[in-house]
Amino acid sequence: MVEDIPFEPVLELVGVLVGAMSGALAAVRKQFDVFGIVVLGWAAGLGGGMLRDVLIGAVPPVGIADWRLITTAVLGAFLMYFFHPRLERARRVIVVLDAGALAVFTVVGTVKGLEYGTTAVAAVIVGVMTGAGGGVLRDVLSGEVPVVLHDRQLYAIPSMLGAIGVAVCWSVGWRTPVVLSAVVVGIFALRVLSLRFRLHAPGPWRGRPGGQAGWSP
Template identity: 45%
Template sequence: MPETELATSLVVLDLVGIFVFAVTGALVAVRKNLDLFAAIVLAGVTGLGGGFLRDVLLGATPPAALADWRYLLVPLAAGALTFAFHPAIGRLERGITLLDAFGLALFCVTGALKAVELGVGPVPAALLGMVTAIGGGIMRDVLAGRVPVIFEGALYATPALAGAAVAVLLDRTDLPTVVVAAAGFATCLGWRLLALVRGWQAPMPRGPANV
């Protein structure tokens, strides 16, 4: 695949991932009975927040997405469409969860590779890949006044960390970037889908907590 086609494909994939994340943000707003503006803000925060957090921590400011109207238009559209058609979209829950897994797998890889590119070592790069993938969802939940859902047993962050780590490690080999990214993507997506299908949960605390 020529370089420019690859870049275009990446932007398209990125925008699709942002769209899906943004839909989950707007759905949370609607379910909390918040207004149209909240739906759009939560869409934007969920879709772009993880990448913004990565860029702020790396000092790569202003974040690239802030200066690209496509990256601002997509969450706006996702928020407004979800607000308008939420009963129909809400019924697609299962499909959204699958697409959300796709976004997770995408962002953990692109986030980690961007961190590598900006010069940090492999351990922080893998961590920042995970932060890119899960940061927006955490901000969405905090802004909507609920404990982040990924803290309550959903196996969500571990696949993102694994996918990011695979991408970071393979990036140190001679493999072409497409292969590196695909391997990280498949690791995260496979693990996340297995967890969904089999109902795997993260370990919960045992025994009574001495409150």
């Protein structure tokens, strides 16, 4: 367990809450019904952890088994259900909270992968999945192309750098709360600074390709 990172359980609940609110907002925008709003909140808040748990064999995943996390996700969805006009105006606060959630989820997910005895590469992949997977599930279920794949914001890249940092520290034996907390802060800072200074990931080299039809079935 990594319960030793200061405030880790609290931060994880905040992460689930914020993730669920982002999912519920997407559902509200698409005029889903109340069931769809709760499901999309649940998928966005807990989907990344569920993907991780299924891939490392930690079944049943926390997203269906841990009632505290599930209650938090449902709460986040209902907050958005009732207060979306007001919450949309608080966008800036929520983006910052979401950056915190990304950081915590990434570190917790990477450590969980390592604790389950996966390779370092696998731990990095499930760490990023824990951080960014909920958003992918939210977007697929609401009929959108996953925004993390095309948006060019620095969202997954801070997460990936942080996951690599955790895996490297783990392999040399630095597994203390201080080290893990430092990575959380690093991911958070990179995410917030990239928003502040409008840093972007590059798109395809040499722009748009000419051909239209694919060569692959």
